[in-house]
Amino acid sequence: MSATSGRLRQVESLRKRSDFEYVREHARKVVGSRMVIQIAAAPDDSIKMGVIASRRYNTRAVARNRAKRLVREAFRLIQSRIKPSTWFVVIVRRRISEAKCQDVRRELLTILGKANAVTKQQ
RNA sequence: UAUCGGCGGGGGACGGCCGCUGCAUGACUUACGGUGAUGCAGAGGAAAGUCCGGACUCCGUAGAGCAGGGAAUCCCGGAGAAAUCCGGGAUGUCGCGGACGAUAUGCCGCGAUAAGGCCAGUGCCACAGAAAAUAUACCGUCUUGCCGUAGUACGGCAGGAUAAGGGUGAAAAGGUGGAGUAAGAGCCCACCGGGUCCUCGCGCAAGUGGGAUCGCAUGGUAAACCCUUCCCGGAGCAAGGUCAAAUAGAGAACAAGGCAUUGCUCGUGCCGCCCCGGUUCGGGAUAUGUUCCGGGUAGACCGCAAAGAUAAAUGGUCGUCGCUCACCGACUGAUUAUGCCGUAUUGACGGCCAUGAACAGCCAGCGAGUACAGAAUCCGGCUUAUACCCGCCGAUACCUU
RNA sequence: GCGGGUAUAGCAUAGUGGUAAUGCACCAGCUUCCCAAGCUGGCUAGGAGGGUUCGAUUCCCUCUACCCGCU
Numbered sequence A: 001m002s003a004t005s006g007r008l009r010q011v012e013s014l015r016k017r018s019d020f021e022y023v024r025e026h027a028r029k030v031v032g033s034r035m036v037i038q039i040a041a042a043p044d045d046s047i048k049m050g051v052i053a054s055r056r057y058n059t060r061a062v063a064r065n066r067a068k069r070l071v072r073e074a075f076r077l078i079q080s081r082i083k084p085s086t087w088f089v090v091i092v093r094r095r096i097s098e099a100k101c102q103d104v105r106r107e108l109l110t111i112l113g114k115a116n117a118v119t120k121q122q
Numbered sequence B: 001u002a003u004c005g006g007c008g009g010g011g012g013a014c015g016g017c018c019g020c021u022g023c024a025u026g027a028c029u030u031a032c033g034g035u036g037a038u039g040c041a042g043a044g045g046a047a048a049g050u051c052c053g054g055a056c057u058c059c060g061u062a063g064a065g066c067a068g069g070g071a072a073u074c075c076c077g078g079a080g081a082a083a084u085c086c087g088g089g090a091u092g093u094c095g096c097g098g099a100c101g102a103u104a105u106g107c108c109g110c111g112a113u114a115a116g117g118c119c120a121g122u123g124c125c126a127c128a129g130a131a132a133a134u135a136u137a138c139c140g141u142c143u144u145g146c147c148g149u150a151g152u153a154c155g156g157c158a159g160g161a162u163a164a165g166g167g168u169g170a171a172a173a174g175g176u177g178g179a180g181u182a183a184g185a186g187c188c189c190a191c192c193g194g195g196u197c198c199u200c201g202c203g204c205a206a207g208u209g210g211g212a213u214c215g216c217a218u219g220g221u222a223a224a225c226c227c228u229u230c231c232c233g234g235a236g237c238a239a240g241g242u243c244a245a246a247u248a249g250a251g252a253a254c255a256a257g258g259c260a261u262u263g264c265u266c267g268u269g270c271c272g273c274c275c276c277g278g279u280u281c282g283g284g285a286u287a288u289g290u291u292c293c294g295g296g297u298a299g300a301c302c303g304c305a306a307a308g309a310u311a312a313a314u315g316g317u318c319g320u321c322g323c324u325c326a327c328c329g330a331c332u333g334a335u336u337a338u339g340c341c342g343u344a345u346u347g348a349c350g351g352c353c354a355u356g357a358a359c360a361g362c363c364a365g366c367g368a369g370u371a372c373a374g375a376a377u378c379c380g381g382c383u384u385a386u387a388c389c390c391g392c393c394g395a396u397a398c399c400u401u
Numbered sequence C: 001g002c003g004g005g006u007a008u009a010g011c012a013u014a015g016u017g018g019u020a021a022u023g024c025a026c027c028a029g030c031u032u033c034c035c036a037a038g039c040u041g042g043c044u045a046g047g048a049g050g051g052u053u054c055g056a057u058u059c060c061c062u063c064u065a066c067c068c069g070c071u
Helices: A017-026 A061-081 A094-098 A101-114
Strands: A028-031 A035-041 A047-052 A086-092
Touching (some): A017 A035, A017 A086, A047 A061, A061 A086, A061 A101
Antiparallel strands (some): A035 A086
């Protein structure tokens, strides 16, 4: 099962505009200090994530790419603990710019826990 | 030596673990953007801004003109398809300095210069000033007539001459000197400056020199309209092309059940083939299925690359080192100060010994920093951003000679 | 990505080669027992840097920020 192998590739990311619209239609919103997530029940068993880093976050392309990489890396590290059949979208906020990878991972885990989408650690 | 600015060059290295994207190979699953394996490739000097030039694609296009946009001193050499860049020289204009005190202006040196044309035309030139472009009379200067006081002098009124002087302004209608005059004036003369003309000289040319001629009113602004010469078709990879669901619309074709003929089939003939209605007429509704054509939406693929996607890869973490800065310590070098001796009138010079700091080098420790910035069709140029290091040039400050 | 446009007081807008107008807001005063309204006065501005010009917010160039269109 790919969900337990701890990697992120194109299969695990939301890739179409219709996917994002599906999540936005069915989503519950959870707010954190560095990010906001919209989380929804998936139409199948998969776990998928999408990241939004708009020009309102930062006008420099380097900063937007860095934020998306941090979120993707955090997702990769905690992916095995997310309940199946979950799609969610992460919208980054300005305060993520000075965060390190561990900070982002901790916060993403906390927020997903609030949304009741995390399984108990074995 | 330090700081600042400009130009050019460089703009981190290696390894462990966990990962990402593309391609190739063969395997397993399957028909999917799958799984795991191996190999190869995987951000920049600006990838940025999108300011120029091209490649490429589609549309348009006989030719010419108008509109619109752009370029603009001259010559030589070099690179390039072009944009553009490099090197050398010349002319004009402007600024600063000098010979040389001022004005017009010429000469010399340095620097800057998007530098065709405002005697083709039009517009504008605030405030100040009399007057801002057909020149003009505010003060001033001179003068005529009349009046007043005794007067040739002064004052008043009316008129005339005058651009020398004052003052204003960014800019005031050639400059200096002389002659001349009532006072003045290129009104006239000399020199300087300027315009025009020349089948004149020099120079490839922009120009420049000479001659003749004109006393010479004819500023500034064209990154104001405009004129001259030359150049330019438009849109852009979200260009464009291929395949092509669903839905809606449009068109075309086909299909339905029964009876007769016959042993059966094919074929043929007749009736019927949405609903109401006994039936023609009439009224209502205008449908079902399949196939095809056209169109091109969602979507996919091509365009598209020895990086290359389309919610967009090139990362995370740990370690070692490099570079820069700060602090502390050890060692080495070195100047200066103090002391003694010698020369010496003094200043000063030379020699010797020890000590301590600024300073420099090197080593070790500890801490901090390591920029600007992320390809999206491709290539070239320009512009802008950039920690730190190297080289060159310039400016400023201090020190020494 | 490609193409186009805008920038003026705290906010919303004018205007033009000669220092900048209007409304709202803000501040002070008058009025009122107090507030509001009204009246009077004040405050504060051309995104940045160069160039052309006697003079630039305006004209030209280079940047910066923002907005819009095209799947």
